[in-house]
Amino acid sequence: MMTMKNAIEVSHLTKKFNDKIAVNDVSFNVKQGEVFGLLGPNGAGKTTTLRMITTLLKSSSGTVKIFGHDTASEGKLARSMFGLTGQYASVDEDISARENLMIFSRLNGLSRIASKKRTEELLEEFSLVNSADKSLKNFSGGMRRRLDLAVSLITRPVLIFLDEPTTGLDPRTRTQMWETIRNLVKQGSTIVLTTQYLDEADQLADRVAVIDHGKLIKIGTPQELKQQIGGTSLSFTVNDLEQINSVTKLVTDKLGAKVSVAGQRLSTNLSDIDQLSNLLSSFRQNKIMINDLTVQEPSLDDVFMNLTVGKN
Template identity: 75%
Template sequence: MSAINAIEVSHLTKKFGQKTVVDDISFNVRQGEVFGLLGPNGAGKTTTLRMMTTLLKADAGHVKIFGHDTVKEGRLARSMFGLTGQYASVDEDISARENLMIFSRLNGLSRQDAKQRTTELLTEFSLENSADKALKNFSGGMRRRLDLAVSLITRPTLIFLDEPTTGLDPRTRTQMWETIRKLVKQGSTVILTTQYLDEADQLADNLAIIDHGKVVKMGTPAELKQQVGGTKLNFTVGQATQVSAAVKLLTAKVPNTIQRTGQRLSVRLNQVTDLTPILAALKQAKIAIDHLSVQEPSLDDVFMDLTVGKN
């Protein structure tokens, strides 16, 4: 069964002057998934998103939305998605209710339907109590929620979220995550740009890590963590005089770099089964250890491994 991809991005490139901001990027997004574009500030995520959503013309390459070319069939492609930017496009001087009514009417809803959809969205985004306040009195989190609500008026099957939780407090971020999960359960496909590793880990089914305008790695969060390396073993050697012996023993057992901070040693294991022989060898050598911990790799490790030190 070959379902049409929600998005196909082929060899997308963009230069500003002499600087190549997006450099020959290609990836596909399946229907019904959350696809994350993850990368440091200035990596090219937002520029990529702007080209995908026809807000910016690519210098090379093309994008298809549900099989429709965004240049040749721009209007049709644009009708298939909703976009939430980093900065709200709403009117500051009127209320959330009035904003939603105006955008609903602009999207072709009748007055009655616009009223009903506005009420639904105010409830969905916990804005009922502030519905009639002018936006200039809204907190950052409330404005982000309203901006997302506006992009969902037409219930688009594809939603672009550009750093949707930047500047939000932890509670509001968690609420936003719940909303995104709910959208996916209802059948939406979500493209998410973020610089937050926990957000990508929590939400994304697949990730493209972008750095200096290039896709440096793609895969599920689990696959990316596995590629960086397996489980990390940390422990403290009980006696300072035995640290060198412990390092030598670890080097013989695991061919990976050993990190040493005083009496604290860390090493990445190729597989979890490496742990038992290491502990047995330490015991046999009468090297006492404590504060033993075993950590699975995190997206932080992936991110650091792929982007840090390459600037």
């Protein structure tokens, strides 16, 4: 059942192109106020899913509700509640940022006075004041992307769709865009983000859905997904070669986990980081000397590879 805690409800969404199934029976909810990430390799179906949710593409079957409003029967009302920023700018490159924002403000129904006020607000918010009257042909990729996002926010939508918003941007500009997205959430926006950059989803998303071959294969918080593939990895070197067997047994008994041995290097997984202090205490009690200790949480890259590589 739809509740006011959900901004979006996607139910059994499917899209076929002739005999090819691009999106296969996908269902998920997006909560109000969260950043929800759609992850998947190129061709996985994430952008097709986004296009159906935002009414740019008609689904073959299934339903989408935006704040309780069915996009098929109440399309105009549903569309009025969100903003959409695509991978490529939809603005006119032959005119300035200020002129673009004025035009789109008027197209969105604002009066001339209100359009001028909103344009100034957005130029300031997206650090475009100094370049406001330059032709977009002189804009960098990051400046164009910020302008495109500004255009999508003219009507202050409570729900914002970002389709790969940082594709092709340099690291500094990507970081600036991340900060902009965080600020939008602080102001009460709900964000749906599609991305190929797993570090981006790890940094921004409250929950992520992994899509591959058109199917939703896993959904959860980044931390939950990381834990599902084995938890935190631990590796270290045992100083005394003759202690390898006894250390291996001790680690296995203490952690209940499989231990890999390569020479004097041991590797295993921690189900809880608190296990580490207990293990180190046991090493001291048994006069076991180790060095080169590394503790590393799995990344979303690890999750992604584990869930998608070689899967059909």
